[in-house]
Structure formats: C-alpha cells, structure tokens
Amino acid sequence: MGSSLSLIASVAILRSSINDFVPQEMQSFLQELASRFTSELTMVISDSHEESKNHLFHALMMYLGSNAFSTSSVPRRITVGKNENIKALAYGLDRNCKIVDTFLGADMKWSYCSEFNSALQYEMKWYELRFHKRHASMVRNKYLPYIIEMAKVIKDQNRVVKFHTTRGGRDGWNFKGINLDHPMTFDTLAMDGNLKQKVIEDLDRFVKGKNYYRKIGKVWKRGYLLYGPPGTGKSSLIAAMANHLNFDIYSLNLSAVSSDSSLESLLLHMSNRSILVVEDIDCSVELQNRQAGDRPSDHDKTPRKPQEKFVTLSGLLNAIDGLLSCCGDERVIVFTTNYKDRIDPALLRAGRMDLHINLSYCTFSTFKQLAETYLDICNHDLFPRIEKLISEVQVSPAEVAGELMKIRNPKSSLEGLCGFLECKREAAKSSAPPTSVPESLEDAPGGV
DSSP states (O other): OHHHHHHHHHHHHHHHHHHHHSOHHHHHHHHHHHHTTOSEEEEEEESEETTEEOHHHHHHHHHHHHTTTTSSSOOSOEEEEOOTTBSSOEEEEOTTOEEEEEETTEEEEEEEEEEEETTTTEEEEEEEEEEEGGGHHHIIIIIHHHHHHHHHHHHHHHBOOEEEESTTBTTBOOSSOEEOOOOOOTTTOOOOTTHHHHHHHHHHHHHTOHHHHHHHTOOSEEEEEEESSTTSSHHHHHHHHHHHHTOEEEEOOGGGOOSHHHHHHHHHTOOSSEEEEETTHHHHSSOBOTTTTOOHHHHOOOOOOTTOOOOOHHHHHHHHHSGGGGSSSSEEEEEEESOGGGBOHHHHSTTTSOEEEEOOSOOHHHHHHHHHHHHOOSOOTTHHHHHHHHHHSOOOHHHHHHHHTTOSSHHHHHHHHHHHHHHHHHHHTTSOOOOOOOOEEEEOOOOO
C-alpha cells in the first residue's frame, strides 16, 4: 500500500515538473508526435463556440446524462438535479468522469472536463470524445447528428407543459407561463366511436411529418376546428392534445389584442412545439361569416369606442396562414365555436383549419366511457334504460359527468342519472329540440 502511494506521488511530482520546466511549445510538439503513433482521434466540444452558446455541448449534457445508468461503464460520480421546468430528475457527468457509449458497434469514450480560469474569472467546461480513426466519418455524419436528435427527444419528453395567456399584458404573453397540470388525457377523455383514435392518429402523423412538410413545401403546422354545443368536451380535448403532444398552450383572447400588428407580435413570440388556442372565435371579435350576411351587432353586443382598434379578419388570416406562419415549426392551431355557420369560410379552408371535429351531444357510447371512468363499471342492469333515455333527449357529456360525480355508489348514481334524463325528456316535450348531429371528423374544404 505504501509503495503504491509513493508511486502515485512520484508521478504527480513528475507531471508538475514537466509543466513547470518544459515549454508549452515543446509539450504541444510531443503530444502531436505521440498522436501519430496512436489509432485514436480526440474531439473536443466546449461549452461555447465562436463566442456563443454551443448547442452540441448542451445536447451532450442531456444525452450522456440520460445514458449514465444504461451503459456498461457507469461513471464513478454523477450529478443529479431538478427544476420546475422538467418532469423527472436530470442526470449528468461530474468533473473528470468518463463514460463509454456504444454506437453502431463502435465504442465512443467520453470524458467531462472543467477548469477555472482565474484571469477571466470563468469556468471553462468541455467534453472530450475519443474513438478509433476508422470511425471518423461515421462520427461526423451519423453519431453527432444522432446525439442532437436524441437530445431534442429527451428534452421534449421531460419538459413541463406551460400555459400562457395574454392577460399579463395587453399585447404580450405572460412572462413565464404557468405549469399546466391538467389531468385530462386521451385515456380519460370520453369521445364517441372511432373519433378519438382518428384524432390521435392525425396528431401523431403531424408530429412525425417534418420531412414530409418540407418535401411538399408547406409550413409545419396543423389547424383544428372544434365545434358543437356547450359542454361537449372542446376544452377537455385541447388539454388531452397538449398532454399527448407535450406541447405548451397559448390561449389567445382576441378581444384583448389591440391591432393586427400586435397579433403578429404575439405569434412571433410563441415557442415551437406549441398549441395556439382561440376559444369561441365566432364571438371574440368581429369575424362573422361574410357570406351569411352577418353584421357585428348580430352576435357581438360589446360596444366599441369610435377610435378603438381591434383585430380584423384579414389580419387573422395573414397571421395564421401568411408569410408570418413560417416563423415557427411544429405548431398546432385550435379554434373552438358553438356555431360553425357563423365563421367566415375563409377561416375554415384547408391550410387554416385542416380538420373539423364535431363534438355533439352525449351518445350511449360516450356514456359507457364516462361510466367506466367515474364509476369503474363496464355494464349494469340500468344501462338499457339509460341507452333509451339518451336516444330521446339531448344531454351534453358534461351534464352526464356531473350527475355521475354526485354519488360514488354505481346503482344510486345511475338511478340519479335516469331521473335527471327523465326530467329533461319531460321538459323537452313542450318545445321541439334542435336536430342532433353525431360526432364526426371532417377534412377542411379546399382553398378559396
């Protein structure tokens, strides 16, 4: 043991002596000479590049940290931390630690280094990658791009979904947004028939379509129109979409935006991988259907001052589908309305609202999903009676859910729902109910 410590001390003294007495130029020459007799190359990735942030360095922090426990050579020291913007713990390499990553059968030997520069009062940080010379082309063309891509995936999966509004300032988003901890997912969302699966497939196809959109020359965005009576799940569907995609939500109140130029500024300051939501678009500003001959006074009773500015239809069209729309990637736009026929057709065409999703009154299929979620039952003797009542009355899924929440006992809860539906049926007999349209998904009409 004593001899080992003596050897280590001797090596340390020798190294210090070399640094003190051998000129830096000679050290560099000797290192270069030695490199000619080795089969390995060393690549250095510092935390800054050309006086700006090195994105590859920060991608490495995420990539190597996520692989810290999955490689054959677990580092001796690992850093760990968490902040409010990520869901799970984040891991990383501590100073002077090493890790071996295997890519396409080749060993990639990483080490993390740092050194404090007392003159600049700055800590320099960098990664060193060592690999066999024959893998140089593969590292440059495949491995490093793979690290950047995987780091993006890791970051997107671990980020906390944020909710932004314009209420923090008339013409700007609130500064940081708030964490969106909405529990609604597609697993708990009650939607009729195959509509839910079709929406999920459409969203997944969009997220994976970056190269396809570039190939066909279109901006990487997707528009959805959600329409139907109140209480049919439009807001719940938006929350499920955000949780499924892990996208931030930007809730835009058009009546709080003072002009078309302010609207453009808001959209320019949205992040990528986000959902722009405009709820009740038919009554937020004067965007009524010109073909139907609507006047602002028909639906919007809000008085305006003579000199007051506001968003125009042409300004909104240009913002979501003009040249401005290319200033951002992977964005979803969602409009909601209770009255689709009040919206100008120019807003509804493909390229603006690509998919029209009709969320209608509760069907028996929707009720069964609600019963399974709220009461943990898939069948009951009262189901046939409820099926008959639902076919006779128009009731929203929100109303049904409200009744099921009142009592946890399945039998008592279903009996209460039957009584509620029977009361609605009796009340509806005195007046003719509006025509019920089943839930559906429609592609937007062609351009106009």
